[in-house]
Amino acid sequence: MKRAELAEHFIELNFEPQDACRWLSPSELRTFLASTLSMIFGNYADKRELQKVFDSNLITIPAEGEELAEGEDLWIDYTADVGDGFEATYTVAALLGQDTLRVDGYDGELPRGRMLVLGGDEVYPRANTKAYEDRTVGPYRSAMPWATPQPLMLALPGNHDWYDGLTAFLRLFTQDRTIGGWRTEQKRSYFTVQLPHRWWLVGLDSQLDAYFDDPQLKYFEETLTANLQPGDSVIVCAATPAWLKSSSGHPDAFNGLEWFERNFVTSRKVHGSDPEPTGAQVRLWLSGDKHHYMRYAEQLEPGEAPETARQMVTCGLGGAYLDTTHELAKELQLLPNASRNWREGDSEAKFVQQPATYPSIDESRAWVGRLGMPWRAEWIVRRNPGVFTVFAMAQFTFFLLLLLIFWQGIQAKNNGRIIDAYISASPEVLLRFTGGFLAVLLLAFAICLLPMLRRRPPLLPIKAMMLVLSQLGTACACFVGFGLLPSGIFGGLAAWFKFFIVIVGVSVVGGVIGAFFLGVWIVIYMSKGLTAWAMMGQAIEEGKGFLRIKLSPDGRLTIYPIVTEKLVREYDISPKMVLTSSGRFTKIAVPSEPLPTPRLIEQPYQVLPTSH
Structure with missing residues (x-):
């Protein structure tokens, strides 16, 4: 077993x-x-x-x-x-x-x-x-x-x-x-x-x-x-x-x-x-x-x-x-x-x-690079399933925020129905909206970098800014991608069911892509304090x-x-009973296959005592 x-x-x-x-x-x-x-x-x-x-x-x-x-x-x-x-x-x-x-x-x-x-x-x-x-x-x-x-x-x-x-x-x-x-x-x-x-x-x-x-x-x-x-x-x-x-x-x-x-x-x-x-x-x-x-x-x-x-x-x-x-x-x-x-x-x-x-x-x-490779068993999501959950929740939250901001701008044209305003928007509208959002984000990052002109540390570490940018970029890509789905695939579904389909899709796709970018980010910045992360995430x-x-x-x-x-x-499980240090008798696990034969990492070496 x-x-x-x-x-x-x-x-x-x-x-x-x-x-x-x-x-x-x-x-x-x-x-x-x-x-x-x-x-x-x-x-x-x-x-x-x-x-x-x-x-x-x-x-x-x-x-x-x-x-x-x-x-x-x-x-x-x-x-x-x-x-x-x-x-x-x-x-x-x-x-x-x-x-x-x-x-x-x-x-x-x-x-x-x-x-x-x-x-x-x-x-x-x-x-x-x-x-x-x-x-x-x-x-x-x-x-x-x-x-x-x-x-x-x-x-x-x-x-x-x-x-x-x-x-x-x-x-x-x-x-x-x-x-x-x-x-x-x-x-x-x-x-x-x-x-x-x-x-x-x-x-x-x-x-x-x-x-x-x-x-x-x-x-x-x-x-x-x-x-x-x-x-x-x-x-x-x-x-x-x-x-x-x-x-x-x-x-x-x-x-x-x-x-x-x-x-x-x-x-x-x-x-x-x-x-x-x-x-x-x-x-x-x-x-x-x-x-x-x-x-x-x-x-x-x-x-x-x-x-x-x-x-x-x-x-x-x-x-x-x-x-x-x-x-x-x-x-x-x-x-x-x-x-x-x-x-x-x-x-x-x-x-x-x-x-x-x-x-x-x-x-x-x-x-070390295997953490960011989805085709490997050591990929970050395969070895740490909870990472997907975290990033799916993060993308869910980002999507709701983007959707609320987007809806406020065109609410009057859609009788206040948020999902209809979203799935009926033209590609130009979606791209203009997300482009403006990313431009504001990049401006904020540029402000964080200004102290470097005076040879001082940035207001936010560069590696942290790169991680945030990858996740918000993923959120914007998901927002545009799901908004471009043909409205015909939703047919006459109720508004709440349309919303459910979109939000689940965004969470799943965004969670996978977001976790992928985390793995790549760790590998890229491994030499800058994340060395242990690149291997602990693989749990070899x-x-x-x-x-x-x-x-x-x-x-x-x-x-x-x-x-x-x-x-x-x-x-x-061996039927033989063993006495534990607490005074209980218990069974033990035994291998049902031969123990592996180990090898030497290097040839034996000697250390002479002080007196020599």
């Missing part, structure tokens, strides 16, 4: 499988409102300040009572931006849950990670208990209902997790619950994990890019900084890839992460004295938020081994719509001279974009994946970036 059929069995499954979010549909305006309210009230209701009453636990892998065999590798999984449409989320979770995984492009099998790190945005579009159950917990429980031993699941909150003030996130991930076969252990919205072979993994909660709260900083002082030794290596997981903005007109974008590295990893204060070096270093930065795979490697001096380079990796392929890669900087300078954090003598380290991305640069550039579900990371006994990290272009689309 398909997802929609599966959703009819939500009582048996104890969750309701959801379709992928349609981000440009009117219903998702609530998400933008939630985002705005979160940013306004976040600093006044910051639940991180309250977390100081929670336990301050240092997590260790392997867990207490477990140990690695001599020469055994430790495997870790990382994904982000999960909990969107059921098929994408389930497919990623099912691949993560396999005991071993065969991957095209690699000889051999990759064991399941002992730990799964969710790097942010664990649910879409807005966080609440039901959304987590339907979009995250339910799919992950069905994908791996049990496991022995249970791998650890750690979660970092992203902006969508913050939209309810972090309430549902803390209930789910910080109270020792199980999520399918995974167990949770963290006590706060951030964490420190001590790994074997002198590696550490850190998850930071920057609360909508605001700041690091005092309880969080004290936690890292106790669990991380105080324990670092010379030669230790650190992996930092951040909710957003701030490094992507550092070379695009935002010199302070990386300041928060750089400040954390400087004060909590590479140095520490002892009893109020001047900072002393720890001898540790961040070797790998991980983030999601951007729904693509992109890697930047530190630019090395000639002759240095590639494995000695620090890496910055974005991998937000866990479930949400696919994002672009072709407009990102080829080179990053994380701490430019214009940054407020820059100090004399600071390192001017540069990071260079690596050639393997997902989607590829060429695919990304080609895909395929192309999902994760990182599988191997920590070897010699301290080397090997990273396997994995993606699948195919999702599981057919399901059955």
Whole structure:
């Protein structure tokens, strides 16, 4: 059965499988409102300040009572931006849950990670208990209902997790619950994990890019900084890839992460004295938020081994719509001279974009235009049906306004019957009327542009004026077009029925054309702040994946970036019952087709520890 059929069995499954979010549909305006309210009230209701009453636990892998065999590798999984449409989320979770995984492009099998790190945005579009159950917990429980031993699941909150003030996130991930076969252990919205072979993994909660709260900083002082030794290596997981903005007109974008590295990893204060070096270093930065795979490697001096380079990796392929890669900087300078954090003598380290991305640069550039192509499945109306409704209502309103203005000018000639005045008007009258209307509109736009003569911004952004002009132009075209219909087709119909036929026709035709122009407008202005719109409107579900990371006994990290272009689309309901974390027994969804075989995005690459 398909997802929609599966959703009819939500009582048996104890969750309701959801379709992928349609981000440009009117219903998702609530998400933008939630985002705005979160940013306004976040600093006044910051639940991180309250977390100081929670336990301050240092997590260790392997867990207490477990140990690695001599020469055994430790495997870790990382994904982000999960909990969107059921098929994408389930497919990623099912691949993560396999005991071993065969991957095209690699000889051999990759064991399941002992730990799964969710790097942010664990649910879409807005966080609440039901959304987590339907979009995250339910799919992950069905994908791996049990496991022995249970791998650890750690979660970092992203902006969508913050939209309810972090309430549902803390209930789910910080109270020792199980999520399918995974167990949770963290006590706060951030964490420190001590790994074997002198590696550490850190998850930071920057609360909508605001700041690091005092309880969080004290936690890292106790669990991380105080324990670092010379030669230790650190992996930092951040909710957003701030490094992507550092070379695009935002010199302070990386300041928060750089400040954390400087004060909590590479140095520490002892009893109020001047900072002393720890001898540790961040070797790998991980983030999601951007729904693509992109890697930047530190630019090395000639002759240095590639494995000695620090890496910055974005991998937000866990479930949400696919994002672009072709407009990102080829080179990053994380701490430019214009940054407020820059100090004399600071390192001017540069990071260079690596050639393997997902989607590829060429695919990304080609895909953005599909939003404005009616013959494509990714067309804005097909992927966001609510957009048609909005523009149909807008064209309905525009038509009524034009009709009232038109009628007032010739009312006396038609005994006050508005529809007869309209459908009996000559082409010259209709064209003269709409031409005058558009001339007034263009004059108003010209007035809005006058400040540009004094090198000031226009009264209304040009891209906004273009969108308004396209919609009013569509309204005028519909007004003329339907007015030119032969009056004979209406026969002896009653006036109200004539009006009904015209208004429905205008709404349908105008809604389709208006939505088409919106798609074209987004694509044209994509490079001017609408990059995300061009892809979120398409809601591309395929192309999902994760990182599988191997920590070897010699301290080397090997990273396997994995993606699948195919999702599981057919399901059955298993008669076996599974115990949920709430104490209920429930059935689970199982695939009725083989799981797809994923592939490597690029060949595995290594990161050497600090001591090398």
